[in-house]
Amino acid sequence: MAIRCPTCNRSSDEIKFIGEFCEECIANRIKDTVPDKAKIYVCRFCNRIKSGGTFRKLDKDTLAVAxxxxxxxxxxxxxxxxxxxxxxxxxxxxDYENAKVHFTKLVDIKTVIENCIDCTRMKSGYYEALVQLRGDGYLVERMAIKLTKYVEANGAFISKTEKEGTGIDMYISNKKLVSAFFMLYRLKPKRSYTLYGMKHGKELYRNIYALRL
Ligand SMILES: [Zn+2]
Ligand SMILES: [Zn+2]
Known part of the structure; x- marks a missing residue:
């Protein structure tokens, strides 16, 4: 026997019901509980969006999470x-009473401009590793390009680059990544360390890698 929706009077012959209401009235009721305004946080320098606790490239997936x-x-x-x-x-x-409820909603978005941690570090010249490439100018240049690509492809950055004769000094934000690069290409630079600070009672070291080419 057909029943009628107490809210819109439509019949269960026309539309699916969930309990005693039609699915559209249920969906509308739930939809009204969702705010129609939201804020997102975007970095002023790299335009990435804060999504899932970190800044990521803005796309439909990262926006949905945010x-x-x-x-x-x-x-x-x-x-x-x-x-x-x-x-x-x-x-x-x-999920609503063992059924799936769907609806679409237009949400106004306010963009709040922030500085992400990576850009803040880059601006302040942050680095954990100094790579000193020395030797043949052409090989040094090639290695610098290769290392830059690797670092940037893995989400880190070069804070500063300095020319030293035919050599190049590269200040890089992530020392683990630099170690991984040398491992990957089976390169054996000379390593040393300098202490540059303390954090939570632990000493912080910068790695220095000197590579002859
Ligand atoms: Zn209804
Ligand atoms: Zn940024």
Whole structure:
């Protein structure tokens, strides 16, 4: 026997019901509990978005993670359908009385400009490793390009580069990455260390790698 939705009077012959209400009225009711405004945090220098506790490249996936958190939409699956000029069209899905409820909602987005940790470090000349490339000018140049590509492809950065005759000094933000690079290419630079500070009672060292080419 057909039943009628107490809210919109539609019949269960026309539309799926969840309990005593039609699925559209249920979806609308849940939709009203989701805020229609959200904030995102974007770095002024690299334009990455704060998403899942760190700054990442802005795309539909990272935006969805950021918006879900800011909207407090914990029980939902959130997908970005479209994003343009301070508004996003979002698809929500949640479980309700053993059924899946879907709806789309347009959310206004306010962008808050921040400085991400990587850009802040880069601006202040932060580095953990100094790589001193020496020897043949052509080989030094090639190695510097290779190392730069590797460092940047892995999310770190070169703080500063200085020419020393035919040699190059490179100040790099991540020393683990520099070690990994030398391992990868089976290079054996001379290593030394300088103490540059303390953090939580631990001594912090900068690694210096001198490589002859
Ligand atoms: Zn209804
Ligand atoms: Zn940044």
């Amino acid at each position: 918006l879900k958190k800011d909207l407090g939409a914990n029980g939902f699956r959130v997908d970005v359908i479209h994003y343009h000029n301070g508004a996003a069209s979002l698809e929500f899905e949640c």
